[in-house]
Amino acid sequence: MLFPLFNFEFTEGVAFDIRTTPSQMGVLTETARQLDGAVRTGHPIYSFAVIGARAEEFADIDNFSGYGADSPFARLRVLGGRIAILDLPDQHSMTFYHHVEEMKNVPYRFHKSFAGDYTDSSGVTARRSTSLRSGSRARCQDRCRSDGRTPLEQSLYSGDRPARIRLRVIDADRLFAAVERVIDDGRAEGLL
Numbered sequence: 001m002l003f004p005l006f007n008f009e010f011t012e013g014v015a016f017d018i019r020t021t022p023s024q025m026g027v028l029t030e031t032a033r034q035l036d037g038a039v040r041t042g043h044p045i046y047s048f049a050v051i052g053a054r055a056e057e058f059a060d061i062d063n064f065s066g067y068g069a070d071s072p073f074a075r076l077r078v079l080g081g082r083i084a085i086l087d088l089p090d091q092h093s094m095t096f097y098h099h100v101e102e103m104k105n106v107p108y109r110f111h112k113s114f115a116g117d118y119t120d121s122s123g124v125t126a127r128r129s130t131s132l133r134s135g136s137r138a139r140c141q142d143r144c145r146s147d148g149r150t151p152l153e154q155s156l157y158s159g160d161r162p163a164r165i166r167l168r169v170i171d172a173d174r175l176f177a178a179v180e181r182v183i184d185d186g187r188a189e190g191l192l
Helices: 008-012 027-034 072-078 096-104 172-184
Strands: 002-004 048-050 082-086 109-119 125-135 167-171
Touching: 002 027, 008 109, 027 048, 072 096, 072 172, 082 172, 096 109, 096 125, 096 172, 167 172
Parallel strands: none
Antiparallel strands: 002 048, 082 167, 109 125
């Protein structure tokens, strides 16, 4: 299982320590980060805690770009993984879209570099640069339903959507293909 440990303070010049920098993605992800045996991937903004039998397959990931071909997003897809979303609206939970956008080299996003102090698992601190593809944040306007779901996502997920807590699951490869079609059809801006 991969848990997002995203922490955006590195973009503001705050030092990153792979051993101690907390997740800004909630108590569940922070708890996963602290579990014995959890492996943390190396990106100072978009890292993941990985637990389970295949966790060591993520130990070597120290990607430069947050969403690139060498990122945990790509490894998840290669391994046939699934993405679960717990109690978040679609437009606030699918960072995987940015991985597809980077793989497709979309023209509306560009690489932005960040540099700062980075402490590795051995306790060695050095200056490090990293990158994210970013761009204008177009709002999901006419293409979203009142519950924040886009037409892209309405039929792709499996799982329950009870009134209080919602858990949805999707195959990473299936989502990649669907988002790729949206990009290829020229419908991505303002939707993803």
